[in-house]
Amino acid sequence: MSLLKPTLHVEVSVKAGMVDRANVVQLRNDVKQWLTADFVTVQIGHDFSAELSDSRLANLIEGIEVVDYTGPPTVDGDCYHVRGIALDVQTYTLKAENERDPRRSISQADDSELAQARVLQLPSIALKDEWNSLVFDDALPARLLRYMTRMVGMMKQPGLNLSTFNWNRLCLLHGPPGSGKSTLCRALAQQLSIRLGDSFPNATLIEINTNAMLSKYFGESGKLIGATFEKITAMAQDQRALICVVMDEVETIAGSRERSTSGAECNDGMRATNQLLTALDRLRHLPNVIVLCTSNLIGAIDQAFLDRVDIKQLIPSPSPAAIYNIFRSCLNELVRSSLVDAAAMQVSSCTTTARRVVSRSTSTGSSSPAKPIKRSKTLASSSSPEPWTVISAPEIPTYSEMLVRWVNQPQSPGRRVWALAQKCEGFSGRTLRRLPILGLAMYTWGGDCSLDDAITALEAAVNQELLAKGTAHVEVKVEVE
Ligand SMILES: Nc1ncnc2c1ncn2[C@@H]1O[C@H](COP(=O)(O)OP(=O)(O)OP(=O)(O)O)[C@@H](O)[C@H]1O
Ligand SMILES: [Mg+2]
Structure with a gap:
């Protein structure tokens, strides 16, 4: 091919x-x-x-x-x-968690409360929305998925002498807190299990609990790491099984050994790092294992570990365009779920005075998605036959549609969200996904809440967040009626 x-x-x-x-x-x-x-x-x-x-x-x-x-x-x-x-x-076919092979854990037999790793059969229902929930520029997740698919695919080439290449199938996602690293790791594992389903009919996600690896008993951490990786190696003996190992906050067990010897710190961390490096070297010979790690402290990671990483990928905080799309997905979900009334439309009079009127939807089904209005519509009024013109559909347009159709209309929902997105540069994905619903909870009182009300509440939440960050001296104005 x-x-x-x-x-x-x-x-x-x-x-x-x-x-x-x-x-x-x-x-x-x-x-x-x-x-x-x-x-x-x-x-x-x-x-x-x-x-x-x-x-x-x-x-x-x-x-x-x-x-x-x-x-x-x-x-x-x-x-x-x-x-x-x-x-x-x-x-x-997505696997339910309570199926024959449910989420289980790898743990030391004598310390069962301490789960060193969680095991999940892939592709899993539990992870079904993770991939599409992430918004990045340059199709970053798709690019990483391609690299890894090719990596694993090439390792399966018959006759390829693996010892010729120093390839660990080890990927490190690093970047600021809340930028989506952990979610992306799990989503990548899920997508890999689907994309490589032909070669590997079975796939398993093993999420190592790096904090649990640092034992409360001095000198035990290295042993815990060794035992966990032995179990992973045993699971990987089945050539038809794809094993995706995820190590979140990997600096916890791959900390710089230089640091742990220079200070007065105990050398338990050093043993942990040594053990992890040895374990990774063993896994390298198993072509069906892929290891995904995250860190927001790349400077604290041991150089020998970093040297083994094949792909180091910075996961930045979302760009304004990505922020727009995150807000868009949150606000449209509020409409879809009827927390925001899809039928409460912002309209303007044909005369110069603009007013807000609310039109009730005849459908009350909460699960049915809101139908966007496709053409301009006129509502009746007692004083004048055609006084109202709908100026906005009850959902946020796509980014490109907003740029083409609404960018010169500052009061349109899309344009208002775009103005907010530009203010939020530097916010983490975690904060951004919180603000639309937080705004709604803090600045509205239930009842009929239109999309415009939800955006006004989001503005208040954004201003509150900017205040808390100390980046702007803005007054939080609550304008929602
Ligand atoms: N780029 C993004 N697009 C959409 N949602 C995002 C993005 N980044 C983060 N999120 C959301 O923020 C939440 C936290 O993400 P996650 O835990 O993956 O971040 P993280 O980078 O691992 O954070 P930390 O460094 O604190 O561990 C998730 O709900 C995720 O969906
Ligand atoms: Mg994380």
Whole structure:
């Protein structure tokens, strides 16, 4: 296969128990045929399940998403012509935590309260939303996923002499707190298990609890690390199992040995680091193991550990465009879940005076997504036959739509959110995901809350956060009625 063969990666989520292994190939072919026959172009990120015309497929499938494109850059942005491109269709069924092989833990037999690692079968229902919840520029998660897929794929090449290459399949995500490192590690493990499902029918996530590794008993940390990695090595003996090891805050057990010898600190940390390095060297010979680590203190990590890392990736705080998309997803979720009233629309009079009127939705179903208004609509009034014109749909537009259609309309929801996003540069993803709902809780009183009210509440929460950070002397003005 050529390195540059353009490929569209399609993920098909199959309903539990609907397709056995023997019929998976047939299902993939059917999906390929359906996509090629029914579509000229497809867009990355689009879920096709609603368009499934074939009722037999619709009965088997939960979702079909075109998740990624690999190959030389094209001019059409996110849109790709289906014909003339290879379709890599992967099928998977999400595993529930309470299934036959539930989340369990690796722990010392004599100290069961202390779980050194949590074990989760992949792909897991518990991680199903993590990948799509992350917003980064330059398709950073997709790029990392490609590197790792290629890494693991190449290691499986028959006849490849592994000892020729010094390759640990070790990836370190580092960056400021709350930038999404831990979430990205788990999401990468989940996506790898789907993308590599053909080569590895079984996949397991092992999340090492680095804090639990630092034993309360002096001198025990090294032993705990050694024992945990022995168990991981034993699990990896099954060549058809992909093992994704995640070590969060890895500096806890991979701290600089120079530091621990220079100060008056005990050398337990040094033993832990030594043991970890030895364990990693052993894992290197197992082509089905991938290790993902995070740290926000890269300067505190031991040089020998850093030297073993194949991919060091800085995960920065979100850019203003990413912040816009984070706020957009939060606000649209508030609308979708009916916490914010989708039907409470901001309207303006045809005359110069603008007023707010609320139009009730006839549908009260909380689970149905809000339907965006596609065309301009006129509401009746007693004083004048056509006094009101809807100026905004009850959801936040995409970033590009906002730039094209709303950027010169400072009162439109999209433009207001964009103004806020620019103010929030430097905020962590964690803070950003909190502010829309925090704003709603702090600055509204329940009842009919429109999208404009929710944005006003978000503004107040942002100003409050800026005040707390001491970066702006702004007065928190609560304007929500
Ligand atoms: N870029 C982002 N896009 C969307 N959500 C984000 C982003 N970064 C962080 N978040 C959200 O913030 C929360 C915290 O993220 P996470 O725990 O992965 O950060 P972290 O980098 O591991 O933080 P820490 O360094 O404190 O461990 C999660 O709910 C995550 O969804
Ligand atoms: Mg973290």
